[in-house]
Amino acid sequence: MLHQTIEKLHALKLSALADGLLAQMKQPDIEALTFEERLALLVDLQHTAAHNAALGQRLKASxxxxxxxxxxxxxxxxxxxxxxxxxxxxxxxxxxxxxxxxxxxxxxxxxxxxxxxxxxxxxxxxxxxxxxxxxxxxxxxxxxxxxxxxxxxxxxxxxxxxxxxxxxxxxxxxxxxxxxxxxxxxxxxxxxxxxxxxxxxxxxxxxxxxxxxxxxxxxxxxxxxxxxxxxxxxSMRKRLTANSKEDTPTSTPAT
Structure with missing residues (x-):
């Protein structure tokens, strides 16, 4: 049943939720959380993933x-x-x-x-x-x-x-x-x-x-x-160039 649920979540493009569910199943103390708490964590994961994906698209288009x-x-x-x-x-x-x-x-x-x-x-x-x-x-x-x-x-x-x-x-x-x-x-x-x-x-x-x-x-x-x-x-570019030159170590001539 879990395998089918994961497949359906991926089909719905809810990959973050699917990955989070698998991660929860591997946590030995996950049963200490209520169903509502576990669901909230999964929704947060999917929401963050969707937000980051949308931001990435906006930045690419910008x-x-x-x-x-x-x-x-x-x-x-x-x-x-x-x-x-x-x-x-x-x-x-x-x-x-x-x-x-x-x-x-x-x-x-x-x-x-x-x-x-x-x-x-x-x-x-x-x-x-x-x-x-x-x-x-x-x-x-x-x-x-x-x-x-x-x-x-x-x-x-x-x-x-x-x-x-x-x-x-x-x-x-x-x-x-x-x-x-x-x-x-x-x-x-x-x-x-x-x-x-x-x-x-x-x-x-x-x-x-x-x-x-x-x-x-x-x-x-x-x-x-x-x-x-x-x-x-x-110019800030000139300032940065000057600072980088000052930070570059000079080699001591061999004697």
């Missing part, structure tokens, strides 16, 4: 550029990171209320890492996440339009609860790129959260968009009511 967690953020190095703001963003309420986060600063100060850490936390909280570099996204949308897939592409972006656009405003947009970007941002306005990461300061975004009407419309949607993180300081 295409995050870096493996980053908020717990790994360096808040000691002075670069404009506010501990209180990070704690606020870690709660995920800004995603539920469809707000934006603007990450700006020079190259190497950790914009992408912070964006991916926020994305990872969002995935842990059950939100769908997608990371894209804006230049590549605009190229892909142009191809999708030519191939007749643009409606599906825009719909996917609109459904994503957190969209991370890296390298924002790095290039001056063409007319077609402005149109596509406007559609993406307008679909998400007040409906889904967005992170914009850029080396270009917010004050220069208007010129990079290249058209006053589109610039006003885009910036009104992404800048209004957004959280801002303006990073400063030297």
């Amino acid at each position: 295409n995050l550029r870096q493996t980053a967690c908020l717990e790994d953020l360096d808040l000691r190095t002075p670069r404009g990171l506010d501990r209180g703001l990070i704690q606020t963003l870690a709660s995920g309420q800004w995603i539920r209320t469809a707000r934006s986060v603007l990450l700006t600063g020079p190259t190497g100060v950790g914009k992408t890492f912070i964006a991916c850490a926020l994305g990872h936390q969002a995935a842990r909280d059950g939100f769908s996440v997608l990371y894209r570099r804006l230049p590549r996204l605009l190229d892909d949308l142009a191809i999708a339009r030519v191939e007749g897939r643009h409606r599906r592409a825009f719909a996917k972006l609109a459904r994503t609860r957190l969209l991370i656009l890296d390298d924002w405003a790095m290039i001056r947009l063409t007319a077609e790129q402005r149109r596509d970007l406007m559609e993406v941002i307008d679909d998400r306005h007040d409906r889904a959260a967005t992170i914009l990461a850029s080396q270009i300061p917010v004050s220069s975004w208007f010129d990079q968009i290249g058209d006053a009407t589109y610039a006003d419309a885009l910036l009104d949607r992404v800048v209004h009511n957004a959280y801002r993180i303006e990073l400063r300081g030297e």
